[in-house]
Amino acid sequence: MNTRAPARLTLGPLLFHWPPKKRRDFYYRIAEEAPIDAVYLGEVVCSKREPPFARHFAQVAARLQGAGKEVVISTLALVSCAAQIAAIRDAAAGGALLEANDVACLQLLGGAPHVVGPYINVFNEGARDFLIARGAVRIVLPVEMPLASMRTVAAAAPTAFEVQVYGRQPLSVAMRCYHARSHNLTKDHCQLVCGLDADGLTATTVDGVRILTINGTQTLSHGYGVLLAELDSLRAAGVTHFRLSPQNLDMVRVARIYRDLLDGRLDAADALPALRSMSGDLPFVNGFLHGREGMSWR
Amino acid sequence: MSPRYLELVCPAGTPAALRAAVDAGADSVYCGFRDCTNARNYPGLNFDADELREGIAYAHQRGCKCLVAINTFPRAGAAELWHRAVDRAAEAGADAVILADIGVLHYATRRHPGLRRHLSVQAAAANAPSIAFYRENFDVKRVVLPRVLSVEEVTALIAQIGIEAEVFAYGSVGPMSEGRCFLSSYLTGLSPTSEGACAPASHVAYIQQDGRLLSKLGGTTLNSFAPGEPAAYPTPCKGRYVTHGRASYLFEEPVALNAVNMLPELKAAGVTALKIEGRQRSKAYVSRVVGTFRRALDALARGAPAAAALDELKLEAEGGRETLGAYHKGWR
Numbered sequence: 001m002n003t004r005a006p007a008r009l010t011l012g013p014l015l016f017h018w019p020p021k022k023r024r025d026f027y028y029r030i031a032e033e034a035p036i037d038a039v040y041l042g043e044v045v046c047s048k049r050e051p052p053f054a055r056h057f058a059q060v061a062a063r064l065q066g067a068g069k070e071v072v073i074s075t076l077a078l079v080s081c082a083a084q085i086a087a088i089r090d091a092a093a094g095g096a097l098l099e100a101n102d103v104a105c106l107q108l109l110g111g112a113p114h115v116v117g118p119y120i121n122v123f124n125e126g127a128r129d130f131l132i133a134r135g136a137v138r139i140v141l142p143v144e145m146p147l148a149s150m151r152t153v154a155a156a157a158p159t160a161f162e163v164q165v166y167g168r169q170p171l172s173v174a175m176r177c178y179h180a181r182s183h184n185l186t187k188d189h190c191q192l193v194c195g196l197d198a199d200g201l202t203a204t205t206v207d208g209v210r211i212l213t214i215n216g217t218q219t220l221s222h223g224y225g226v227l228l229a230e231l232d233s234l235r236a237a238g239v240t241h242f243r244l245s246p247q248n249l250d251m252v253r254v255a256r257i258y259r260d261l262l263d264g265r266l267d268a269a270d271a272l273p274a275l276r277s278m279s280g281d282l283p284f285v286n287g288f289l290h291g292r293e294g295m296s297w298r
Numbered sequence: 299m300s301p302r303y304l305e306l307v308c309p310a311g312t313p314a315a316l317r318a319a320v321d322a323g324a325d326s327v328y329c330g331f332r333d334c335t336n337a338r339n340y341p342g343l344n345f346d347a348d349e350l351r352e353g354i355a356y357a358h359q360r361g362c363k364c365l366v367a368i369n370t371f372p373r374a375g376a377a378e379l380w381h382r383a384v385d386r387a388a389e390a391g392a393d394a395v396i397l398a399d400i401g402v403l404h405y406a407t408r409r410h411p412g413l414r415r416h417l418s419v420q421a422a423a424a425n426a427p428s429i430a431f432y433r434e435n436f437d438v439k440r441v442v443l444p445r446v447l448s449v450e451e452v453t454a455l456i457a458q459i460g461i462e463a464e465v466f467a468y469g470s471v472g473p474m475s476e477g478r479c480f481l482s483s484y485l486t487g488l489s490p491t492s493e494g495a496c497a498p499a500s501h502v503a504y505i506q507q508d509g510r511l512l513s514k515l516g517g518t519t520l521n522s523f524a525p526g527e528p529a530a531y532p533t534p535c536k537g538r539y540v541t542h543g544r545a546s547y548l549f550e551e552p553v554a555l556n557a558v559n560m561l562p563e564l565k566a567a568g569v570t571a572l573k574i575e576g577r578q579r580s581k582a583y584v585s586r587v588v589g590t591f592r593r594a595l596d597a598l599a600r601g602a603p604a605a606a607a608l609d610e611l612k613l614e615a616e617g618g619r620e621t622l623g624a625y626h627k628g629w630r
Contacts, residue, residue, distance in 0.1 A: 078422075078475050079424070079425045079427070079428070080424060080425060080451070081425075085425065085426070085427060102425070102428060103422075103423060103427075103431050103432075104425045104426075104427035104431070105427075106431055107428065107430050107431040107434075108427055119478060121371050121399065121400075121478060121491065122400075123371040123372060123374060123399070123491065123492060124371070124372040124375075124376070124377050124399070125374065125375075125377065125401065126372070126377050126399070126400065126401020126402065126404055126405060127371075127399060127400040127401040128401075129401075130400050130401060130404050130435075131400065142478075142480075143480060144480045144483055144489055144491065144492075145374075148374075149373055149374035149375070150374075151374075152374035152375040153374045169480075169484075170480075171479065171480045171481050171484055172474040172475065172478070172479040172480065172481055172535075173474070173475045173478070174446065174473050174474050174475055174549075175424075175446035175447075175473075175475075175624065175630055176446070176473050176549075176550075176629065176630045177630060178548055178549060180630075181548065182541040182542060182546070182548060183542075186628055186630055187630035188630065201541055202541070203539040203540065203541050203548055204539065204540040204541075205518060205519045205520070205537075205539065205540070206512075206519055206521065206522045206538050206539075206540060206545050207512070207519045208540075209518065209519070211518060211539070212481075212539065214541065214548070219474075219481065219549075221484060287484075287487065288483070288484075291487070292487045293483075293484065293485060293486060293487040293516055294480065294483055294484035294485075294487070295484050295485065295518075296487075
């Protein structure tokens with residue numbers, strides 16, 4: 001699968017807690033306008049965010065499928081209670097294609113075809129082969145993985161591989177809610193304060209450097225992970241799916257830029273200023289792919 | 299001898315620490331090889347194959363078990379090193395290996411079916427279906443539970459899993475789901491998951507500036523201390539960050555877990571073994587902490603209270619401060 005399989009553009013799960021209507025309308029516009037092949041719906045960070053969007057979920061999924069897009073249901077990165085387990089079991093029983101982000105989901109799927117998400121560690125051929133044998137049809141490689149490792153893992157394997165190429169990079173998940181903590185609240189009484197920050201809450205060092213982004217129980221990079229000139233190397237390595245992680249800006253335009261890049265209608269050198277113009281002075285990072293500090297850029 | 303109350307599993311970062319832990323009353327010690335196959339890959343620590351053989355002999359002669367942690371995630375193309383580590387642990391007579399990576403677990407299960415396998419905390423198995431996955435596929439006999447569960451959750455989980463549970467009782471606490479935290483590599487480029495070193499000392503600096511001491515990791519300032527304030531080590535999840543215009547310990551305070559006063563609750567929860575964290579700590583630390591827990595467990599086994607002389611542990615805590623961590627629900 002490492003010789004120029006068609007490059008698929010995907011929209012990763014929305015990691016932030018947006019108001020239900022904003023979230024719904026975001027996906028409606030993606031359905032109508034974005035040159036995206038697959039869309040991941042579903043909540044990865046916190047199950048308390050699910051009820052407000054639940055009444056729109058089926059309609060959004062139908063609209064996306066009606067527009068010809070594959071819909072994948074992402075599941076929680078850290079499963080912690082019986083209700084969450086039951087919800088994953090129900091989703092699996094419904095026959096939808098799931099993205100497993102906690103090993104619990106792999107167990108609940110019982111070998112049914114699925115996507116292995118970036119929160120399950122697949123760093124080597126041994127883990128890859130074991131998971132493919134148990135039904136993985138696509139593996140989203142960990143954000144930390146360097147290109148040299150991708151060449152080894154994605155080469156000559158009978159499955160698809162996905163890499164995030166745009167958006168803040170997920171760096172950790174926890175039981176504790178840092179968003180609540182920053183408001184002197186606890187997780188059990190959080191008042192969903194994560195909803196106040198559509199693009200996450202910036203955490204700055206004590207000497208004024210913006211470094212991390214808090215998103216509920218999740219910690220993201222402050223800088224956007226952006227891979228542009230690297231896309232050719234990723235394709236040559238066997239990567240088939242290219243993930244855009246939704247940020248609070250015009251994701252349709254981002255998708256068009258990436259589609260043009262993948263189709264050879266746009267150069268990385270031209271894509272970079274176009275993307276930068278959309279996100280102000282926000283730093284771009286790509287260090288992980290080059291085996292360096294994740295926060296670095298070259 | 300009274301029946302065992304809870305198994306006391308103790309850190310052995312060096313051969314000297316191993317002997318100190320055994321002498322102080324450890325039921326089991328855990329250690330790793332001197333390379334990136336274990337999650338405490340720091341200079342001056344760990345064992346080569348000969349040291350491991352000698353350490354296991356020392357432990358076994360005194361009725362103590364030896365567990366070998368091979369609990370990082372192999373880099374692509376490099377799994378051979380991890381496989382050889384499992385082979386060497388088996389050859390040396392280890393009582394169990396502590397593993398996290400699915401590929402390494404698969405290898406150990408096929409190649410060394412008789413070698414007992416424990417699931418490392420680095421696998422972040424915090425729920426019953428995850429633990430069932432590892433039990434069914436790799437026949438793990440024990441899970442080391444993540445340090446993120448309350449006592450109520452530990453109790454409920456143990457009732458469902460059908461294998462032994464080991465929990466952390468003392469030492470450093472990390473608030474993140476372990477084995478999949480990339481904060482340190484985001485700042486330093488070195489991966490705790492594959493290279494076994496979170497916040498490596500080679501990337502740490504302390505700098506005086508405007509009358510304050512700044513601690514840095516990979517060039518990023520993680521804390522600022524007033525004169526006289528104890529300067530904690532710059533681990534990314536223990537730093538001070540500014541949100542809403544206010545600097546705070548956003549993730550976790552520089553505190554140490556101490557569950558010594560919760561031993562009856564943990565026993566009642568169905569816990570099999572207690573883990574003392576600290577392979578990077580000194581031999582003297584290991585002696586004092588292990589000795590204190592030994593006395594507490596022996597007292598409880600006799601039906602006496604555990605309270606005797608527990609204050610001495612406070613001296614060992616990071617910054618002298620202690621927490622019950624996630625064991626109490628308000629932690630979240």
